[in-house]
Amino acid sequence: MRIAVPNKGRLHEPSVELLERAGLHVVDGADRKLHAETVDPDVTILFARAADIPEYVSDGAADVGITGLDQVAEARRENLVELLDLEFGSCKLVLAAPEDGDIATVGDLDGGRVATEFPNVTREFLDEQGVDAEITEVSGATELTPHVDIADAIVDITSTGTTLRMNRLSVVADVLESSVRLFAREDTRDHEKVRQIETALGSVLAAEGKRYLMMNAPADALDEVKEVLPGMGGPTVMDIAGTDDVAVHAVVDDSEVFETINALKDVGASDVLVTEIERLVE
DSSP states (O other): OEEEEEOSSTTHHHHHHHHHHTTOOBTTOOTTOSEEEBSSTTOEEEEEOGGGHHHHHHHTSOSEEEEEHHHHHHHTOTTEEEEEEOOOSOEEEEEEEETTSSOOSGGGGTTOEEEESOHHHHHHHHHHHTOOOEEEEOSSOGGGGGGGTSOSEEEEEESSSHHHHHTTEEEEEEEEEEOEEEEEETTTTTOHHHHHHHHHHHHHHHHTTEEEEEEEEEGGGHHHHHHHOOOSSSOEEEEOTTSSEEEEEEEEEGGGHHHHHHHHHHTTOEEEEEEEOSOOOO
């Protein structure tokens, strides 16, 4: 089983870190390698350009891939299916034009020119808007093109908008919301190992923002303790030998820990322990 992962850039380290947290530890590191083994002898990681990963998976060079939705949308590979939103690398594809120019709406581009690294996504967006514009594919420095008379507007990625503002460009319209996804081919999505990888990564995501609470409480206060706990389902309750107390374990949102602990103390709970959760299989 081969997983294609971005080989560099802002998506590389978070992708490798997520695999590590999910238990798929990379053997001998990942720097400057084309592929790497993992602690699972059945799983190998391939490192490739983020834009090439949809093709790797679609053509069978890899079985699953990790890359941005923007890259998957641009690749136009019909045999790819999304398994998980990995919840990092959030960005937008936007249509932007010079602040002091004549392009204020999408319709103003009719008959104009658009420069982009995403010609397929751009064409689909313009078609949906009923706009006929010439699309020029570029491989970098997209923000420069309106200022050197190559294009009237651009479609490009933005996370904070800083680069657009630095180049005196303003957003005309949002084209696509993107984040990093785990995806597979249709013919591999139900493979046992693919499901294991999906579950492992999903367990890391499910644990985000959760804390594990353990405490002791008088058995006759258990109903009050249960009412206080805002966790996932009912808490786990265990008798403590030789006492009238019980041990109570529960998963709660991190944002609720402070108030929950104080409320637990008020109803008689003691020895409250809070720990982080690395993975949570729901």
